[in-house]
Amino acid sequence: MKLALRHAFVLLVCAFALFPILFVVSAAINPLGTLASSDLVPNGASFDNVAKLFSSDIYPFGRWVFNSVFIALASSTASLLLSMFAAYAFSRMRFAGRRVGLLALLLIQMFPQFLAIVTIFMIFTRVSELYPAFGFNTTWGILLLYLGGALGVNTWLMKGFLDTIPKELDESATVDGATHAQVFWKIIMPLVTPILAVTALLAFIGTMSEFLMANIFLRDAESKTLAVGMYGMIAGDGRNANFGMFAAATLITAIPTVGVFLWLQKFIVSGLTAGAVKG
Amino acid sequence: MSLDVREAAEVTTPPRPRRELTTAFVVSRIAVLAVAAAILLYAVPPLVAAESWISLTLLLLAGAGIGYLYLTRRFVPAKYLVPGTVFLLAFQVFPVIYTVSTAFTNFGDGHRGDKAAAISAIETGSVRQAPGSPEYGLSAALKGDTLVFLLVDPKTKQVQEGSPDGLTAVQGARLGVTGKVLEAPGYTVLKAPQAAARADQIAELAVPTRGGLIKANGLSRAVEGRAALTYDAGCDCVKGDGDSWQADESQGYFVNAKGEHLAQGWQVNVGFANFIRVLTDPTLSAHFLGMFTWNMVFAVLSVLTTFALGMGVALALHHPKMRGTRFYRIALILPYAMPAFAMLLVWRDMFNRDFGLINQLFGLDVDWMGGMLSAKFAVILVNTWLGFPYMFLVTTGALQAIPRELTEAASIDGAPPWYAFRKVTLPLLLVALTPLLISSFAFNFNNYNAIALTTDGGPFPAESPTVGGTDLLISYTVRLAFGTGSAQFGLAATMSVFIFAIVATISAITFRRTRKQEDVYA
Numbered sequence: 001m002k003l004a005l006r007h008a009f010v011l012l013v014c015a016f017a018l019f020p021i022l023f024v025v026s027a028a029i030n031p032l033g034t035l036a037s038s039d040l041v042p043n044g045a046s047f048d049n050v051a052k053l054f055s056s057d058i059y060p061f062g063r064w065v066f067n068s069v070f071i072a073l074a075s076s077t078a079s080l081l082l083s084m085f086a087a088y089a090f091s092r093m094r095f096a097g098r099r100v101g102l103l104a105l106l107l108i109q110m111f112p113q114f115l116a117i118v119t120i121f122m123i124f125t126r127v128s129e130l131y132p133a134f135g136f137n138t139t140w141g142i143l144l145l146y147l148g149g150a151l152g153v154n155t156w157l158m159k160g161f162l163d164t165i166p167k168e169l170d171e172s173a174t175v176d177g178a179t180h181a182q183v184f185w186k187i188i189m190p191l192v193t194p195i196l197a198v199t200a201l202l203a204f205i206g207t208m209s210e211f212l213m214a215n216i217f218l219r220d221a222e223s224k225t226l227a228v229g230m231y232g233m234i235a236g237d238g239r240n241a242n243f244g245m246f247a248a249a250t251l252i253t254a255i256p257t258v259g260v261f262l263w264l265q266k267f268i269v270s271g272l273t274a275g276a277v278k279g
Numbered sequence: 280m281s282l283d284v285r286e287a288a289e290v291t292t293p294p295r296p297r298r299e300l301t302t303a304f305v306v307s308r309i310a311v312l313a314v315a316a317a318i319l320l321y322a323v324p325p326l327v328a329a330e331s332w333i334s335l336t337l338l339l340l341a342g343a344g345i346g347y348l349y350l351t352r353r354f355v356p357a358k359y360l361v362p363g364t365v366f367l368l369a370f371q372v373f374p375v376i377y378t379v380s381t382a383f384t385n386f387g388d389g390h391r392g393d394k395a396a397a398i399s400a401i402e403t404g405s406v407r408q409a410p411g412s413p414e415y416g417l418s419a420a421l422k423g424d425t426l427v428f429l430l431v432d433p434k435t436k437q438v439q440e441g442s443p444d445g446l447t448a449v450q451g452a453r454l455g456v457t458g459k460v461l462e463a464p465g466y467t468v469l470k471a472p473q474a475a476a477r478a479d480q481i482a483e484l485a486v487p488t489r490g491g492l493i494k495a496n497g498l499s500r501a502v503e504g505r506a507a508l509t510y511d512a513g514c515d516c517v518k519g520d521g522d523s524w525q526a527d528e529s530q531g532y533f534v535n536a537k538g539e540h541l542a543q544g545w546q547v548n549v550g551f552a553n554f555i556r557v558l559t560d561p562t563l564s565a566h567f568l569g570m571f572t573w574n575m576v577f578a579v580l581s582v583l584t585t586f587a588l589g590m591g592v593a594l595a596l597h598h599p600k601m602r603g604t605r606f607y608r609i610a611l612i613l614p615y616a617m618p619a620f621a622m623l624l625v626w627r628d629m630f631n632r633d634f635g636l637i638n639q640l641f642g643l644d645v646d647w648m649g650g651m652l653s654a655k656f657a658v659i660l661v662n663t664w665l666g667f668p669y670m671f672l673v674t675t676g677a678l679q680a681i682p683r684e685l686t687e688a689a690s691i692d693g694a695p696p697w698y699a700f701r702k703v704t705l706p707l708l709l710v711a712l713t714p715l716l717i718s719s720f721a722f723n724f725n726n727y728n729a730i731a732l733t734t735d736g737g738p739f740p741a742e743s744p745t746v747g748g749t750d751l752l753i754s755y756t757v758r759l760a761f762g763t764g765s766a767q768f769g770l771a772a773t774m775s776v777f778i779f780a781i782v783a784t785i786s787a788i789t790f791r792r793t794r795k796q797e798d799v800y801a
Contacts, residue, residue: 148370
């Protein structure tokens with residue numbers, strides 16, 4: 001294929017990839033802040049939308065950012081740790097029920113947690129009555145819920161990573177008198193940290209975008225995550241008027257992930273081929 | 280099978296002497312005990328108060344088991360498996376089992392509680408003012424912390440306390456000119472604004488009397504009413520208003536001779552009725568098939584378009600003389616790094632008919648989300664935009680792993696580029712990427728966000744206002760349960776079971792085929 005042809009094709013795809021993002025940027029700095037007045041090329045530049053976003057009485061945007069980041073950080077860290085524990089047992093120890101356990105996890109992995117949303121709703125209706133601190137509209141409740149999906153998603157992946165680490169390493173540590181806990185924390189964890197970071201990033205992004213369960217779970221303005229809150233921002237009457245604010249919020253949400261993405265680009269390819277999915 | 284060294288070693292060596300107690304050992308045990316105790320202290324009292332003894336027993340057993348597990352030195356694998364498993368059982372396995380059992384009930388609006396709750400709802404709901412009964416002067420008051428009514432009989436000026444337990448006489452109350460109670464010993468009479476703040480509680484309070492109920496009518500009047508409908512345990516029916524409704528345990532409704540039922544019903548086991556309804560109900564089954572077909576088309580097309588476009592650019596960039604790949608790569612990866620939920624909403628608004636960017640840019644006036652085909656095209660296009668960077672990334676990775684000698688050998692042998700791609704590069708790529716393509720398919724099969732945040736299932740044709748043109752099974756299920764109509768949890772759970780079954784079948788088939796394929800190429 002001619003080189004020029006290749007460039008033309010890639011440029012075309014780049015244009016397809018970038019024009020919605022360009023539209024968001026121009027809508028975010030559009031001083032009028034409505035959908036109708038937004039265009040690809042900004043007709044003026046101002047930070048009105050950002051200022052409006054942070055001073056809004058109706059939309060506690062700062063709170064949403066905090067909720068989202070907290071839930072995503074806590075659930076990705078905790079769920080990776082939980083699945084690392086399980087993967088360590090499955091990869092390094094031999095015990096009765098090991099094969100059955102691995103197969104069961106493979107089966108469970110096929111059923112996404114949100115398919116049971118109807119009964120999750122019913123269960124948490126009861127939990128809300130008994131333990132309001134872990135019920136609807138609470139960060140802790142949705143965190144518990146997200147942790148329920150942890151083992152099914154990541155254990156096989158982690159076991160794959162651990163299987164690539166030579167067993168001799170931890171065997172020699174055991175011979176030197178290390179306990180199983182010391183082997184886990186001092187030998188295994190440091191070795192898998194780079195790949196864990198990438199998986200954690202993917203889990204983080206996935207949780208940030210989780211909408212189905214969060215939308216049913218979080219109804220209070222104060223308890224919402226970015227996905228639920230920003231959805232409400234341009235629902236109904238606000239659809240046209242709040243678009244500038246929404247675009248600004250999108251950019252603010254994107255900044256940290258885009259940054260980390262560009263930074264981790266090299267590792268992400270290998271992490272992705274190991275089996276994480278998005279889009 | 281490889282022989283495990285430690286497993287073999289354990290059999291032959293004599294038991295090791297007990298290790299001494301290290302600080303880490305003691306500290307970790309104390310920490311475990313403290314956490315377990317804290318959780319139990321928090322979790323037990325509400326269960327006792329609610330008298331749910333089964334849950335309490337389960338909780339205590341689980342607590343004791345976990346406490347024992349982490350105190351003993353034995354069962355090392357279990358120590359690592361239990362934390363995740365607890366969450367897995369509570370929030371994934373149990374909901375799935377519960378879903379399956381709910382699928383066999385009619386649980387939902389109108390069928391929320393048990394029969395006793397339905398009867399009491401029917402009776403209190405039918406209360407009307409009894410002819411000739413007095414209209415009491417009402418003062419809301421607090422007795423301790425509980426809300427009660429102080430009722431003044433209009434004729435005798437006698438004061439009575441009304442509570443959910445019934446009526447009791449009150450002595451020594453002082454009445455105002457309007458006939459309301461100003462003060463009474465042992466009670467705190469609420470002033471008008473205080474009473475208004477508790478309007479909901481006041482409206483709810485019902486004082487049972489011999490023939491009926493006293494309920495508030497506004498904040499200063501109370502009337503005695505009689506239930507127009509009463510339950511007769513003898514015939515297991517509800518009577519009143521010159522009609523009678525017989526309990527029908529198969530439907531969970533009280534039904535009269537004409538086949539009409541009272542609005543309030545109770546939860547019953549309906550067997551396979553929900554499943555039969557999905558498959559044979561003329562309106563529902565037609566939509567179910569259509570929805571299922573579209574669901575498959577959506578998932579397959581999503582995988583194909585993202586893979587084709589992603590692989591296309593990866594191939595175009597995969598050339599030794601290509602310049603600027605770094606820049607291109609960053610530009611192509613950006614859609615993947617943007618928050619997906621927000622970009623879906625942005626796309627929705629770009630397709631807006633009146634103010635949308637797409638219509639403005641191309642000078643069109645297309646109602647994208649209003650037309651059947653255009654809405655389907657739009658969601659696929661949006662999903663392609665979201666998903667192709669991922670495919671681009673993974674194909675780039677896989678391409679770099681294919682030795683260049685293979686393609687060079689093909690071209691030296693005189694194979695045209697397209698033929699070399701089809702016979703050499705593509706098969707090798709597919710070996711590496713098939714598992715990812717399958718998981719991408721499974722993901723898109725239930726891609727709720729891609730639909731809910733763009734079309735929300737629409738457009739909704741006039742003949743089926745509940746099933747939209749772009750509805751996936753999962754988005755339809757969620758609407759059944761949580762949409763604006765009446766909640767049908769039982770039916771929604773049945774739909775979930777169908778999705779479970781479909782996903783399982785597809786996974787089983789693809790799993791087998793990939794194994795065959797690996798045999799061929801490996």
